[in-house]
Amino acid sequence: MNTYYATNLLVYAGVDIIACLALNLQFGVSGITNFALIVFQAAGAYAAAVLSMPPSSSPDYSFQLYVGGYNLPFPIPWLGGALAGAALAIPVGLVVLRKLRSDYQAIALLVTSIIANTVITNARTFLNGAAGLALIPQPLDTQIDPRSDTYSYFFVGLTAVAVAVVWMIAARIVNSPYGRTLRAMRDHELAATALGKNPVQLKMTVFIVGGAIAGLSGAILAGYITAWAPSEWLYPETIILFAAVIVGGRGNNLGAILGALLVPVGFEEVTRLLAAARLRGRTGWLTGRCSSQRTSTGASRACRPWTAFRSRCHEGRSPA
């Protein structure tokens, strides 16, 4: 196992842990079945991208179309990603969380996820459509060579700091009287209302906090893989995160972390072994995937473990 592979795995684990902690706050603790979580991660990724990239009129970036391009230094893109996730949660929450019953909320959020992806895919002048954004600058890449092992360790460290901050926020919420109120609302919303709790305010708050955390996870991921496209955030990605939270133990932060490690790492490692068995003789997919990230050509479909898995399964079923 080389350094790049190990650090790659650690960064993905960190991103998944952050996303699972956000989902655990919303779904596990508060009972909001947010089938659109990946949209908030995507909002964070796109925001971080356009904040850190130069304008699309710049010579190296003229092959893609996007709004903004502010060339801002780290950590502004990451903070901007978190803010974008929170900001997006406000209109979505106001539409979905106020009047709808919880099962309808889940359906509305799923539909939101599909609509958002379709809109971004087709509105090419907004965020470069289906091709997505490429050559997203990495944090502090002018200070440390991003191709070096040192940079890989540095990025793992940055991700670890983000995980620690998010963990602290999530733990303080869950283990507080506020977290207790959220769990009460999850168990019986009407009874909580009859005890003086305002369920709309509670849901909106946790939706915005979860949106911010998911946005941060997207900003980290976009800064790491240096590319971001609609194929990265199709709705099944949210289902993977739900699986992780449920496998780890709903409502428990440690469980969310365990689930994030088990499900994505399981996908990563098991599919790697499957690939070795099934695709013997072909070029190692892992090598190809890593190099596609390294060169940042925008070929981001194979960047996430499960996306790569789906692609390879599809490839395996196609006529040769």
Place this chain on the structure above:
Amino acid sequence: MQAVDGVSLEVPRGQITGLIGPNGAGKSTFLAVVAGTMPASSGRIAFDGEDITRLPAYRRARRGLVRTFQLPSEFGRLTVLENLLVAAPRHRGDSLWGALRGRRYWGEDEERLVTEARSVLQRFGMSAKESDYAGEMSGGQKRLIEIMRALMLHPRCLLLDEPMSGVHPRVVAEIQHYLQTLRAEGLTILMVEHELHLVEQLCDSVFVMAQGKLIGSGTMASLRRQREIVDAYLVG
């Protein structure tokens, strides 16, 4: 269809008032409308002389108008003690910012409220169950949890929806005793109940509903003398 139609009643302060009637009379709907958990299409609700018709349910609860439910409504995955603590008002840790500031900020409030909750548990003989999950309690214990939880809010008026239904006779006697004690302490109670002998023992005055309308009021003894009410509900 109107579940409650033209019902107008006044609940005297510091008394237990009963609301009785056949199934489907609209008693629970009326209670829900008063508590704000169901909207009224028209009419006016006043609490302590103040118009609360437009207030949402959580605001009515914060003003001291607290209801319980016909079906058990415990927070099943919280412990019995936590069920009580959820209801406690004015907790510094019960907001996002308070939570983020950590235990040092809200720990004192928590200790005070845990002491208060334990004294309520002791009063209702539930101290031994404080660490058990509320979802694992018996039907009668869930009823007690609901009443204890409501009391943590320091209500001025308690709306009880069939507090004795599905409860073991021994626990019924306990609940009856607690309600009488609460009345002696000055709490106002409006109670929907089907067990007429309990209503007779507990309630100072009683209202009768049938098919969404109010058909009579008075003490149980006076109601038994009104033929149309006996025919509608009190037969047997």
